[in-house]
Amino acid sequence: MPLNLTIKTGSPTPIYRQIVDQICFAAATGAIQPGDAVPSVRGLAEKLVINPNTAARAYAELRGQGLIESQPGRGMFLSDRRDILTKAERVRRIRPLLTALARQAVMLRFGPDELHKMIDREIKAVGQRPDCGG
Amino acid sequence: MPLNLTIKTGSPTPIYRQIVDQICFAAATGAIQPGDAVPSVRGLAEKLVINPNTAARAYAELRGQGLIESQPGRGMFLSDRRDILTKAERVRRIRPLLTALARQAVMLRFGPDELHKMIDREIKAVGQRPDCGG
Amino acid sequence: MPLNLTIKTGSPTPIYRQIVDQICFAAATGAIQPGDAVPSVRGLAEKLVINPNTAARAYAELRGQGLIESQPGRGMFLSDRRDILTKAERVRRIRPLLTALARQAVMLRFGPDELHKMIDREIKAVGQRPDCGG
Amino acid sequence: MPLNLTIKTGSPTPIYRQIVDQICFAAATGAIQPGDAVPSVRGLAEKLVINPNTAARAYAELRGQGLIESQPGRGMFLSDRRDILTKAERVRRIRPLLTALARQAVMLRFGPDELHKMIDREIKAVGQRPDCGG
DNA sequence: GTGGTCTAGACCACT
DNA sequence: GTGGTCTAGACCACC
Numbered sequence: 001m002p003l004n005l006t007i008k009t010g011s012p013t014p015i016y017r018q019i020v021d022q023i024c025f026a027a028a029t030g031a032i033q034p035g036d037a038v039p040s041v042r043g044l045a046e047k048l049v050i051n052p053n054t055a056a057r058a059y060a061e062l063r064g065q066g067l068i069e070s071q072p073g074r075g076m077f078l079s080d081r082r083d084i085l086t087k088a089e090r091v092r093r094i095r096p097l098l099t100a101l102a103r104q105a106v107m108l109r110f111g112p113d114e115l116h117k118m119i120d121r122e123i124k125a126v127g128q129r130p131d132c133g134g
Numbered sequence: 135m136p137l138n139l140t141i142k143t144g145s146p147t148p149i150y151r152q153i154v155d156q157i158c159f160a161a162a163t164g165a166i167q168p169g170d171a172v173p174s175v176r177g178l179a180e181k182l183v184i185n186p187n188t189a190a191r192a193y194a195e196l197r198g199q200g201l202i203e204s205q206p207g208r209g210m211f212l213s214d215r216r217d218i219l220t221k222a223e224r225v226r227r228i229r230p231l232l233t234a235l236a237r238q239a240v241m242l243r244f245g246p247d248e249l250h251k252m253i254d255r256e257i258k259a260v261g262q263r264p265d266c267g268g
Numbered sequence: 269m270p271l272n273l274t275i276k277t278g279s280p281t282p283i284y285r286q287i288v289d290q291i292c293f294a295a296a297t298g299a300i301q302p303g304d305a306v307p308s309v310r311g312l313a314e315k316l317v318i319n320p321n322t323a324a325r326a327y328a329e330l331r332g333q334g335l336i337e338s339q340p341g342r343g344m345f346l347s348d349r350r351d352i353l354t355k356a357e358r359v360r361r362i363r364p365l366l367t368a369l370a371r372q373a374v375m376l377r378f379g380p381d382e383l384h385k386m387i388d389r390e391i392k393a394v395g396q397r398p399d400c401g402g
Numbered sequence: 403m404p405l406n407l408t409i410k411t412g413s414p415t416p417i418y419r420q421i422v423d424q425i426c427f428a429a430a431t432g433a434i435q436p437g438d439a440v441p442s443v444r445g446l447a448e449k450l451v452i453n454p455n456t457a458a459r460a461y462a463e464l465r466g467q468g469l470i471e472s473q474p475g476r477g478m479f480l481s482d483r484r485d486i487l488t489k490a491e492r493v494r495r496i497r498p499l500l501t502a503l504a505r506q507a508v509m510l511r512f513g514p515d516e517l518h519k520m521i522d523r524e525i526k527a528v529g530q531r532p533d534c535g536g
Numbered sequence: 537g538t539g540g541t542c543t544a545g546a547c548c549a550c551t
Numbered sequence: 552g553t554g555g556t557c558t559a560g561a562c563c564a565c566c
Contacts, residue, residue, distance in 0.1 A: 015209070024241045042538065051558050056539075064296070064332050065555060073538050073566040082357065083243075089241045089334070089352045097235045102256035103155065104231055107162045108224045112257060116250045118228070122236035123246060281543060292509045293543045309554065324554075334504060341551040341553050351511075358510045362520070367501040370524035371423065372499055375430045376492045382527060384518045386496075390504035 003032055003039070007048050015050055027078055034080045038068060041076075041097035101124060137166055137173070141182050149184055153192035161201060161212055167213035251263055271300055271307070275316050283318055287326035292370060295346055306336060309344075319360045405434055405441070409450050417452055421460035429469060429480055436482035440470055443478075 003026055007018050026032045029110075037042075041059060045052040059076055062068045066084045070076045105115055137160055141152050160166045175193055179186040193210060196202045203213045239249050271294055275286045294300045306312075311329060313320040327344055330336045334352045338344045353361075373383055405428055409420050428434045443461055445455040461478060464470045471481045506518050 016556080021237065021241070025237070028240050028243065040537085054557065056541095057556090059539085061332060064329065068546090070539060072540090072564075075538060082360075083354050084357045084561085085242070086351050086354055089350065091252075092350075094235070094238050094242055094244060096253050097231065097238055098256045101228070101231045101235050102253065102259070103159075104228050107158050107258060108228055109162060110224070110228060112250075115253055115257075116246075117136070117223075118232050119236060119239075119249055119253065120246050122232045123240060123249075125236075129208050281559090284541080289505065289509070291506070293565060296511065308552085320463045321544085323544060324556095325541090327554085328403050338554060340549075340555085348414070351486075353510070356510070357518075362503070362506050362510055362512060365499065365506055366520050366524045369503050370521065370527070371427075372496050373525060375426050376496055377430060378492070378496060380518075380522050383521055383525075386493075386500050387504060387517055387521065389516050391508060391517075393466045393504075 005039070005044065005048065007050070010109065015048075016054050016058040016061065019044070019048075019055065020061050023058075023062055024065075027081075032078050034078050036078045039077065094108045139173075139182065141184065149182075150188050150192040150195070153178070153182075154195050157192075157196060158199075158201065160204065166212055168212050171213060172210045174209055184202070186211045273307070273312070273316065275318070281315075284322050284326040284329065287316075287323065288329050291326075291330060292333075292335065295349075300346050302346050304346045306344050306346065393401070407446070407450065417450075418456050418460040418463070421446075421450075421457065422463050423488075425464060426467075426469065434480055436480050438480045440478045440480060449462065463497075 003023070005019060005022050007015050007017070009015065011018070013021075023038060025031070028038075038059070039047065041056045042052050045055040048055070054080070057068075059068065063070060063076070066082070067079060068076045069079050110118075137157070139153060139156050141149050143149065150230065157166075157172065166172070172193075173181065175186055175189045178184075178188040178192075182189070184227075197204065197210075200213060202210050204210050235249075271291070273287060274282075275283050276320050277283065281289075290308060291300070300306070306327070307315065309324045310320050312318075313323040316323070323359070327336065327338075331338060331344070332349070336344045337347050337348060369383070405425070407421060407424050409417050411417065425434075425440065432442070440461075441449065443454055443457045446452075446460075447457040452458070465472065465478075468481060470478050473480065474479050503517075512520075
């Protein structure tokens, strides 16, 4: 089962964001491969019982990020892997989370080694859950 | 001087949050010890030239977290926070940040080693800044 | 007049795209500076006589590109300049236009020097027109 | 062999477009000269193993552009296209591409010199490919 | 059938 | 007041 999208309504994480994240992960982890088709806007909307616009919005964001490409009239397909963002921008985008984690870790007296182990475990576990607290 | 609070007005981080963070850090790093007195609401407000309500709000949050205790008639004192949180509770509190970081890291294609290095650097950097709310 | 947005309805270029392009240009040419506010979603919608959602969509795209940042409750502001895309990605995005131009130029017997002059003139002229054929 | 047409099926560029482009190039580069005969619709369809309708459509477009002329009973011949387009018309036709390129270049922060180099490279590369529709 | 765009109107959260 | 999200339904273009 290469792509099993699920959403949680009423979550602080918007639905479209949940979809984006899950497809993003599926691509990053290799669950879906370049050239693979992603569900159609209408099909996804029907399956998840959401408005087609919401599904379209998720896909629009993914397309904007260069992760998928649309072939008009045929559907949307996963693009070839490539580095889109500069190293500086990637660091910039993950920085707030690093800072927040470091602050909380210091406050809760977690040491670097403990953190490393926990983050490694988390990386392995990630990608199954539709909502991880935005 | 065990506690040297400074604030930055006009920051995206509310002033009360800045105070909470700094006292939190001071406690976590041992700059202030359990049983030490913290400034009175009025004294703090006067020193930082802020509204007493703002200082009170900061202390309310700290007391809610169990970090300080008021001894009526004597003032506010740092409690021994090691007694407060179990290991499970500490993990529970840092978990959402770990998850969020792991997800973002996977999406931005940061490997575990890169993450470890960035986390360590961030931990070292943390605690010096009056404003560290992301 | 730092920012004079106009749109052309019924154009092949979608309205939201026209807005994105114009703000993008204004930023690239220095007409608006980092930290400057951009019109509010509702204000822009009213001025251009479009649906607020359409304006919001344009801003969402600009924010996704890292060009503007939203300060909740305050408005949207132009971000600091930074390189977001890798060189390879920037080339990749301009490539189709280069190819199309080169083909047309060969067919119409324009030489490289003529092209250089025309493209330079076009660069100087660009940015005033809301629609330039998408 | 003045005209060696090849097509790529399954390409995003329709077959008729590929034919138009290649004949267009052959004419522009002098591979075929005004007055030269071009293959008949039937002959071309047979050689390329395509539907005669597709070949006819390609020729219809070329004739519409004034590039070829049919001499009833004799076949189709390359017309002298230098007589057809005035300088103003040539500029008018390439203008939209110049504008689009200039806009995109400004947005992606490509300077004039970089653009000139990329254009020159693209011109050299053009014409060899059976599929060059962007 | 596919995606893309736009409108209209609702609700939320933050300040 | 600000932005953010979601729904509903419409129309277009492409295949």
